[in-house]
Amino acid sequence: MEKKKNDQSIIYIIDTSAVLSGKPLPVDQHHCLTVEEIADEFSPGGSSWRMFQYLIEKGLNIHRPSSEAKKQVNQVVKKMGETHRLSKADRSVLALAFEIKTEKKEKAIILTDDYSIQNIASILHISTQSISQKGITKTFKWIRRCRGCGRVLSQDETICPICGSTAKFVVDKKTKKTKK
Numbered sequence: 001m002e003k004k005k006n007d008q009s010i011i012y013i014i015d016t017s018a019v020l021s022g023k024p025l026p027v028d029q030h031h032c033l034t035v036e037e038i039a040d041e042f043s044p045g046g047s048s049w050r051m052f053q054y055l056i057e058k059g060l061n062i063h064r065p066s067s068e069a070k071k072q073v074n075q076v077v078k079k080m081g082e083t084h085r086l087s088k089a090d091r092s093v094l095a096l097a098f099e100i101k102t103e104k105k106e107k108a109i110i111l112t113d114d115y116s117i118q119n120i121a122s123i124l125h126i127s128t129q130s131i132s133q134k135g136i137t138k139t140f141k142w143i144r145r146c147r148g149c150g151r152v153l154s155q156d157e158t159i160c161p162i163c164g165s166t167a168k169f170v171v172d173k174k175t176k177k178t179k180k
């Protein structure tokens, strides 16, 4: 099938959740990319793994983001407290989209149902499209809070220095803002 002219500049980046959704992905109509780390997220021979192989046969290409793009994405991920929620593949997907947008000046859209990916993408001004869920409407930051006394801890503290209780992750309400 011939590609429509106005679609040629859009590049879809496919993440783990998009493959796991089992929903049809536009690999035969659009330029679709993913990252090599994603292959490690499926158990070989399983249904998601077979879906992934099928997508590659259909035209899904694997690209490697630059280390500079990875570095910049990791800084934002750390700042927003998302380090523990994003796998190596997730961060690589974000870095690839970021690189395409900033260096190649092309429109990258991440196909994902992962709220943490959507959150970081929104901060980096990268478009996302949900597969099956509604998608986020706000950006947010995760903070560590003490389970005992409720004190807000730093991103590196896992134990409260005041009462010795463990930390839990909560959304910092001050950082919530409506996504444009």
Ligand SMILES: [Zn+2]
Residues within 6 Å of the ligand: 146, 147, 148, 149, 150, 151, 160, 161, 162, 163, 164, 165
């Ligand atoms: Zn405490």
